[in-house]
Amino acid sequence: MVNVGGARSALVFLVRCFVAFHFSIFCVAYAQVYYPNQRVGIGDLPLLTAGSKDPSDVLLTSVEIVFHDKAICCGRDSALVDRVQQGDPRSLKDVAEKLQGGYRLSDGRSVVISAEYVPAPSVNSGQLVSDLTEKHAMLMAWNSHLYVIYGVVYDASIDYSSGGRMYTIRKFLLVDPRFSGQRRQVSLDRQTDEWDKVQGVLTLKDVSQ
Numbered sequence: 001m002v003n004v005g006g007a008r009s010a011l012v013f014l015v016r017c018f019v020a021f022h023f024s025i026f027c028v029a030y031a032q033v034y035y036p037n038q039r040v041g042i043g044d045l046p047l048l049t050a051g052s053k054d055p056s057d058v059l060l061t062s063v064e065i066v067f068h069d070k071a072i073c074c075g076r077d078s079a080l081v082d083r084v085q086q087g088d089p090r091s092l093k094d095v096a097e098k099l100q101g102g103y104r105l106s107d108g109r110s111v112v113i114s115a116e117y118v119p120a121p122s123v124n125s126g127q128l129v130s131d132l133t134e135k136h137a138m139l140m141a142w143n144s145h146l147y148v149i150y151g152v153v154y155d156a157s158i159d160y161s162s163g164g165r166m167y168t169i170r171k172f173l174l175v176d177p178r179f180s181g182q183r184r185q186v187s188l189d190r191q192t193d194e195w196d197k198v199q200g201v202l203t204l205k206d207v208s209q
Contacts, residue, residue: 041151055089
């Protein structure tokens with residue numbers, strides 16, 4: 001007499017072994033490693049505070065913080081001061097259009113400014129991490145106020161078989177140029193704060209070097 005229960009148990013055991021063996025090969029071939037709560041940030045930004053809470057003053061100070069080069073912005077004879085003052089502080093897209101282009105500094109040097117505005121739905125997490133790793137701060141319009149992005153907390157997933165990387169931003173670390181002291185440091189949590197109140201992000205770089 002055939003022991004049906006024993007045969008069935010043996011079959012289940014063999015199937016489980018095959019699945020385990022197959023899965024182990026799959027994991028080796030397509031190994032992904034997950035790194036939660038990583039952080040990248042810029043620790044040496046100038047501690048500048050806007051002369052007033054007027055949006056135009058906040059914009060001027062924010063651009064100066066991003067470049068931290070007074071020859072570029074935003075001293076009296078700097079390359080960008082006039083253009084920044086012409087920009088609409090309520091529209092980072094308008095500011096980008098005003099600042100994009102080539103300039104000559106007061107000492108005769110030429111600079112080329114890249115100004116890229118990205119609306120909130122199109123913000124690329126990988127690009128944000130890359131720019132901050134390269135010490136490029138950015139501007140963010142959130143809830144009708146302007147902030148400087150100096151860091152992010154993110155999760156990273158790396159596929160070592162293909163070299164592919166995926167990033168998920170958990171928190172934006174911001175400077176509010178309207179204030180000094182404790183009110184200066186602000187964070188935007190993607191899980192608890194309303195992302196739909198973010199208008200967009202503006203990346204400013206001197207690409208002439």
